[in-house]
Amino acid sequence: MKNYDVVVVGAGAAGVGIAAMLTDFGVENMVVLERDRVGSSFDRWPKEMRFITPSFTTNYWGHLDLNSVATGTSPAFTLDTEHPTGHEYAEYLRLISEYFELPVKEYTSVEQITYSEDRFTIRVDGADGSEVIESRFLIWAAGEFQYPSTELFSGSELCLHNSHIESWKQVQGDDVYVIGGNESGIDAAIHLSRLGKKVSVLAENADWDARTTDPSENLSPYTVDRLREEMLGESISLVGKSKVKDVKLEDDQYFIYVKGKKSSPYQTQTPPILATGFDSSLIMVKDLFDWDESDSYVLLNEDDESRKTPGLFLVGPQVRHEDLIFCFIYKYRQRFGVVANAIGDKLGMDTSFLEQYRDQGLYLDDLGACGEECPC
């Protein structure tokens, strides 16, 4: 059985980012297990979808590009674009993986993890069949995108989740209903409207006029700009307070039933689009974490380590500390330094090396510094 100091599960933005830092730091006995290729979730984005966070070559002036996950790299510089597509960003991740010579094992899926006596036993399925490996530390970076939320109401299996769309051009029909009104739902509506379709966005809780300074709480400026332009053509209707409770298919027509709507259900020939978010890969390791009261996020200590299973760390958009949501790259990458420091410390390494990452926005351990409101 192979024994590692560190196993990273997933080679997306989070897994590649933390592995690049640990490699730079000098952690050697490590492997990154990736069920597909490096950056494969980004390869699966709808062709037309682009990053909402802008990339810019700010590195020269001491500010890491907002979408960078590793020191000294910039997607804006590498890709020569401000809002990369998923494919472009996957290329950037693959370049980082090569540059840092990351020990990635592609096409190797983690199937089961057990923990006992301070070690993780991990069963993986790869090209050579099944294998069991062991590790002292486990970093969970398997993301959300490949674990969509699809079982939300009766008939939701008749709908198409936005993560399963290769290109918005594949959607037939002129009248499309999108269920969910956050970033993904509005992004879908914009692309469908650009293709000449009439789009209705049905959302239960969306507040499109909300204004907070945390972009996790409202639409990004990039989306607001695009939506404003598309709304001029009157092809998008935003229908708030619409909780979909049922979808039925009869005679090639989809009927969408909304709670409290007394008039007849919405009707369309096109399968409704689900933009309802993700269950997250954490369902695979649910029992290794304690969860908050509403079972919506995992409880982490100050090192982003499971409060229940010592040695299990979480990196990526599912990291949360009370009201602080780390769902964007520029947010969660700041915790890489914290995780590297905790692991380095336990491996007996000199962690002063990591101090340089503070100025680069890759090492934030004082969460009290977050949450500042803009006066104007």
Ligand SMILES: Cc1cc2nc3c(=O)[nH]c(=O)nc-3n(C[C@H](O)[C@H](O)[C@H](O)COP(=O)(O)OP(=O)(O)OC[C@H]3O[C@@H](n4cnc5c(N)ncnc54)[C@H](O)[C@@H]3O)c2cc1C
């Ligand atoms: C539609 C969408 C748009 C977004 N846009 C932005 C944006 O513009 N800017 C921004 O900052 N953030 C954005 N985010 C949020 C977040 O930054 C991204 O989700 C980001 O990809 C998260 O990276 P990750 O590494 O956690 O997950 P992923 O990129 O999904 O990587 C996880 C990897 O783990 C692998 N994996 C999964 N399960 C297993 C397993 N069992 N065994 C082995 N490997 C496994 C997968 O193949 C995958 O490669 C967006 C999110 C979504 C869903």
